[in-house]
Each structure stands twice: as structure tokens, then as C-alpha cells.
Amino acid sequence: MTPRLPDAFLGAPLAHRALHDVTDGRPENSRAAIRAAIAHGYGIEIDLQLSADNQAMVFHDYALDRLAKGTGPIRIVPAGTLTKTPLKGGDEGIPTLTEVLEIVAGQVPLLIEIKDQDGAMGDVIGPLEQATxxxxxxxxxxxxxxxxxxxxxxxxxxxxxDIPRGIVTSAYAEGDWPLNQTTRDHLRDIPDYDRVGASFISHEVADLARARVADLKAQGANILCWTVRSPAQEAQARKVAQNITFEGYLAPHPG
Structure with missing residues (x-):
């Protein structure tokens, strides 16, 4: 039986890459941002990349340069070094998934995005999934x-x-993705939903009016969305989505 998304994921809004704000010392996916999300009672969305020694690291980008005081692919650096590599805008290193699980400890729902390791949304995967x-x-x-x-x-x-799973989905507009048209056209139609035993999607917020999203919702799929950046955008998104992933403001809790 396909595991369903717990009700907790349809309540409190989900803080995108945790409740990050570098002006307050809380970089994306940092321990500080995770603790802040918990303090505000938000659910948390995080990203995972793989270290050189096959550890699941809580980090969004494939390269260190934008977010951390390092350069080059995260994949070629061992976990022990990454945990000591400071995140820009904070005073902490890159956390492991194990560390984050210890911090969250079931206090709020945790939505984990496993970043594509194949490079073309293909089947050259495995180590990051196993580490997760x-x-x-x-x-x-x-x-x-x-x-x-x-x-x-x-x-x-x-x-x-037994853990609920979903597909992150998108309009896959040309120019937004380093993928060929055939792959983008395939993924846009979300044809793998039933095959992978998904119970939800997290869809690009600007594309929520897509007919395929409505079809999945009518069939019982839970609909989340990414990434809401204003109250006005949230109000529009909630006409379709059952919950939002947000950043850049404090999303209100359901009444």
C-alpha cells in the first residue's frame, strides 16, 4: 500500500530550506535556520547532496561556491571536511542529515528533497538514496x-x-533547466506518479493551474507547491495547493 502524507504536512506551512535569513545569521539549510523553523512551529523542507564518502549532507547546490566558504563540487569533499566548511552568512558548517534529524527529533514535519545525482534525471543514482x-x-x-x-x-x-514519497514537479520551461526537450516534455506530464508509488507532488507555484495537477488532485494526490514568496502569492497558491513551501516572509499558520 502506498504510504500517505501525514496530516501534519497539510497544516503548518513548510519553511523552504528551513527558515533561512542570512541577515539574521541563518543560511539556507543551516542548523540555525532549522532551529528557527521549529521555534516558529513551521514544517521544514531541506535538500540533500552527497559527500565524497557517501554521506547525506543537508545542502542545496551541487557546488559549494554560492552558499559556503569553499569552491567546487560538494561531491568530491568528505563529510568531515564539509561539516567544518562554514556556510556564508552564518557561523556553522554544513550539517549532515543525521545531525538535522537529531535537531528536529519529530517536533515538526520534515520534508526531504533528494537532489538529482544523475545530471539528466536518469537512472544513474543510488548512493545518496542509500545514505538517506x-x-x-x-x-x-x-x-x-x-x-x-x-x-x-x-x-x-x-x-x-513505509515513508511517504512524492515527486517535485515543474513546468520545465525551456531555458530554466539543463535538460533536453524530450526529458522536459516527459517530466512535465508527471507520468511516473503511479509507477513510483507517490502520494503527493510539490509543484512549481506559477504552474499550479496545469490540468495534470488538477487531475492528480482529483485522484487523491496531495498537492504541495514551491516556492511561495509573498502573502499574495500564497493566497493564489492555496486555491489549488493544500500546503505551501515558503521563504522570504513569515507565512501565517492555518486558523
Missing amino acids: ADALTGYTGPVAMMSFNPHSVARMADLCP
């Missing part, structure tokens, strides 16, 4: 997993069959 599953062993808080890459979601179905 290993870290999640024994975790009992509300947690769900998702990826843009359906192959990654399918792998997580094998590794963690």
Missing part, C-alpha cells in the same frame, strides 16, 4: 521524501517503503 535511508533508520517523527528525479523516488520506495 541509512540516516532515517529508527527515525519516528513525521517525515516524507521527494525528488525531481522519478528514479530516485522509485529507489526510495524500495529502501524505505
